[in-house]
Amino acid sequence: MKNGGTTASQGGCAFHHATWIANGTHADGFEEGLQQITNLKAAANLVFMRDMKFYDSRNMEIPWSVAQKWFYKKGDRGVISPFAKKTCNKAQLTG
Numbered sequence: 001m002k003n004g005g006t007t008a009s010q011g012g013c014a015f016h017h018a019t020w021i022a023n024g025t026h027a028d029g030f031e032e033g034l035q036q037i038t039n040l041k042a043a044a045n046l047v048f049m050r051d052m053k054f055y056d057s058r059n060m061e062i063p064w065s066v067a068q069k070w071f072y073k074k075g076d077r078g079v080i081s082p083f084a085k086k087t088c089n090k091a092q093l094t095g
Contacts, residue, residue: 013087019035019037020034021050040070041080054067071084
């Protein structure tokens with residue numbers, strides 16, 4: 001992220017959407033190809049099982065070093081972190 005006051009550099013929540021590649025299996029609901037997720041709750045369900053990329057509202061990729069702060073692993077599933085609940089708005093969290 002370059003200078004210009006991005007949300008991430010200001011300590012806010014830069015999340016806009018995430019993408020991942022579905023392979024058409026039962027686990028993917030038989031979806032295939034590039035899939036887009038627009039909230040962190042949906043991303044939390046997949047973040048530790050799939051290779052995901054995260055983007056801000058300008059479609060700039062958010063590095064994993066930033067995105068990983070939005071999730072933690074609870075048992076065998078991903079959960080939205082307290083940090084994300086503090087910094088992200090309702091639309092970013094649950095759509």
